[in-house]
Every structure is written in structure tokens, then in C-alpha cells.
Amino acid sequence: xxxxLPKVAWIGLGIMGSPMSENLIRAGYDVTGHTLEQAKLERxxxxxxxxxxSVAEAVRDADVIVTMVPASPQVEAIAYGEDGILENxxxxxxxxxxxxxxxxxxxxxxxxxxxxGIRVLDAPVSGGEAGAVEAVLSIMVGGDQADFDEARxxxxxxxxxxxxxxxxxxxxxxxxxxxxxxxVNIQACAEAVVFLExxxxxxxxxxxxxxxxxxxxxxxxxxxxxxLRRAFAPGFRVDLHHKDMGIVTEAARSVGAALPVGSVVAxxxxxxxxxxxxxxxxxxxxxxVQRLSGLTVED
Numbered sequence: 001x002x003x004x005l006p007k008v009a010w011i012g013l014g015i016m017g018s019p020m021s022e023n024l025i026r027a028g029y030d031v032t033g034h035t036l037e038q039a040k041l042e043r044x045x046x047x048x049x050x051x052x053x054s055v056a057e058a059v060r061d062a063d064v065i066v067t068m069v070p071a072s073p074q075v076e077a078i079a080y081g082e083d084g085i086l087e088n089x090x091x092x093x094x095x096x097x098x099x100x101x102x103x104x105x106x107x108x109x110x111x112x113x114x115x116x117g118i119r120v121l122d123a124p125v126s127g128g129e130a131g132a133v134e135a136v137l138s139i140m141v142g143g144d145q146a147d148f149d150e151a152r153x154x155x156x157x158x159x160x161x162x163x164x165x166x167x168x169x170x171x172x173x174x175x176x177x178x179x180x181x182x183x184v185n186i187q188a189c190a191e192a193v194v195f196l197e198x199x200x201x202x203x204x205x206x207x208x209x210x211x212x213x214x215x216x217x218x219x220x221x222x223x224x225x226x227x228l229r230r231a232f233a234p235g236f237r238v239d240l241h242h243k244d245m246g247i248v249t250e251a252a253r254s255v256g257a258a259l260p261v262g263s264v265v266a267x268x269x270x271x272x273x274x275x276x277x278x279x280x281x282x283x284x285x286x287x288x289v290q291r292l293s294g295l296t297v298e299d
Contacts, residue, residue, distance in 0.1 A: 005029050006063035006154070011055055011078050011085070012099070013040040015234065016125070017068035019132040020098070020158050022047045027157045034058040056088040064154060065095045071243050072101040079109055091117030096151055098139070100124045100179070100240070102247050103169035106142060110168040119147045122168060124175035125159060126182070129235035130222060136160040140178070142170035176248035183241055183265045183282070185219040190286040193227045194293050204228055226283035230298070238285075239278040242269050 005028055010021040013035035021044060025031050031049040034057070035041060041051035052058035055078050059065050065085055069075055075097060079085045085095060095118055097106065106122035113120045121143035131137045137159035141148055148164040155162045165174045192215075196206045207224050210216065226232060245266035252259045259266075272278070272288045280287075287297045 007061060008032070008154070009058040009062035009065045010068070011035070011058060011065065012068040013037070013044055014068065015129050016132045018043055019129070020068065021049060023135045023157055024154070025049050029154070032058050032062065054083060055085060056083050059085050059089045059093070062089065062093060064151070065089055065093060066098060067095070068098045070099065070240060072105040075099050075101050075105060075109065080112070086113055086116050086118060089118055093118050094147060094151060095120045096123050097121070098123050098125050100175050100244055100247070101172060103172040103176070103251060106172045107169040110143065119144070120168065121147055121151055122171040123151070123155065124171050126175065126178045127159070128222065139163070140165050140171045140174040142166055142168050142172065173251065176244065176251050179241065179244035180248045180259065180262045182219060183245060183269060184261055185217055186223065186282055186285050187265045187268060189220055189223065189227065190289045193286055194289045194295070198293065223283040226281060227286055232280040232284040234279060234281045236282050237278065238269060238273050238280055238282050241282045242273050242278065245269050
């Protein structure tokens with residue numbers, strides 16, 4: 001007899017959380033979700049999930065709890081306190097936090113949860129909204145091997161690359177490195193776009209041929225249309241990448257790793273946010289390069 005799929009609670013149904021939870025529902029999982037936006041709860045119910053009115057209600061009977069919220073303060077808000085996950089989840093439950101937060105927050109959460117008999121994996125993801133929708137996310141996991149082995153079938157519904165990177169906090173450390181690489185890559189692409197356009201080159205043709213050579217990257221493939229159409233509807237917001245650049249900068253400083261290029265790009269992301277573009281997709285780093293190059297940027 002096949003083993004029944006675990007009952008899942010999903011906390012956080014935003015740009016990433018909604019499609020990820022829906023992929024679990026399509027795979028046959030029983031998903032009960034909670035988020036702060038009523039429309040997102042209605043979307044979950046329409047997809048075949050169950051809407052819960054609180055975190056406590058969502059997690060009470062769950063075997064696995066998955067969280068996807070913006071940052072460390074939100075993780076702490078849903079995890080701790082009388083109405084939080086740790087007070088209301090049953091002992092033995094597995095908490096998988098897919099949020100992108102500081103490694104130390106993940107380490108602290110795992111320790112606090114262990115006191116309650118709750119197991120924790122930090123499992124941040126990369127791939128953006130498109131990767132979430134297409135279930136091809138890269139998932140970097142920190143935690144005990146046995147817990148990872150148990151979680152792997154569920155995580156493989158959500159992503160195409162699922163790798164345990166080490167103990168608690170390791171997933172978040174690798175995610176911080178991922179965000180460093182992505183930001184620097186987007187910035188380089190943005191600078192190339194402005195350089196090409198100011199040189200009078202056919203931008204579409206140029207990006208096509210660049211994508212086929214060593215300059216090609218997932219970033220260029222995913223964001224090429226954003227650059228060509230100047231379309232910056234958020235798949236991953238500048239505000240969140242600003243948060244992530246703070247995480248990697250702080251973590252690198254704590255271990256004595258120099259980030260000479262990363263620090264510059266972190267400041268460029270911060271500058272873009274200060275200019276009012278924090279709600280746009282991170283490919284809007286192009287707008288910052290345009291401004292520095294004396295070009296008019298449309299509101």
C-alpha cells in the first residue's frame with residue numbers, strides 16, 4: 001500500500017507562495033493555507049485547498065508546515081508567540097521555511113522548535129515567479145539529513161534542483177550567495193543594454209546572440225523581455241532584493257569575506273529603491289543605469 005501524502009499547512013500566499021502551494025494541490029497534497037490577503041485565500045480555495053483564518057488554525061493538524069514570507073521579522077512573527085507555529089503545531093511536525101532570511105534566524109528557529117519537538121529545514125528557493133509557476137525552482141536546504149530525506153518528495157514537486165547544503169542555516173547562506181550572483185548579473189546585463197542602445201545596435205539581435213555564448217545566463221534568458229519592453233511588473237521586487245543584499249553583506253562581513261563588486265551593486269539596489277522603484281522587478285536596475293547615463297526614464 002502506498003504511504004498517504006502528508007497533510008500540509010502553507011503560510012504565506014504571495015507571488016511565490018500561491019503558485020507553489022497550488023503545485024502541491026495538483027500533486028495530490030491536502031493543503032490548508034493562511035495569509036493576510038482575503039483574495040489569496042479565495043485563490044487557494046478555488047485551486048482546491050482549504051483557507052484558514054489564522055496561523056494556529058492552519059498548522060494545528062499538519063504533518064508538514066511550509067512558510068513563504070518576505071523576511072526574518074515576518075518569519076519570527078508567524079513562528080513565535082501564542083498564535084504562532086511553535087505553540088500550535090503538533091510535536092513531530094516538520095517545518096520547512098522557504099523564505100529568504102538571515103542564516104542566524106534559521107539557526108535560532110531550529111533551536112527553538114527543537115524544544116517543542118518540531119523539526120525544521122531552511123529551504124529558500126531561487127527561480128522567481130516563473131520558476132514557482134513552472135515548478136522548476138532551485139531549492140537549497142539546511143538541516144538534518146533525515147528530515148531532508150523525508151521532505152524531498154514534497155520539495156521535488158516544487159523544484160527541479162533540490163540539494164541539501166549542510167546543517168541549519170546553510171540553505172540561507174547559499175541563498176545569500178545566489179542573490180549576490182543574481183544582482184551582479186542583472187546589473188551587468190543592464191549596463192550592457194544601455195551600452196548597446198547608445199551605440200545604435202539592434203538590441204533584440206544583440207541579446208539573442210549574447211544569450212547563445214559565454215555571456216548567456218538564466219538571468220539574461222528570464223529577463224531579456226523585461227529589458228526589451230521596459231516591463232518591470234514584479235516577479236521579484238527590488239525591495240526584497242535590497243533586503244537580500246543586506247543579508248549577504250552582513251553575512252560576508254561576519255566571516256571576513258570581501259565583496260568588492262557585491263557591495264557596489266548593493267548600493268545600486270539601495271539607490272534604485274530610494275528613487276521610488278522598490279516595488280518594481282529587480283530587472284529595473286536598468287532604470288538606474290539609464291539615469292546614470294543621462295537617459296529619460298518613464299514613470
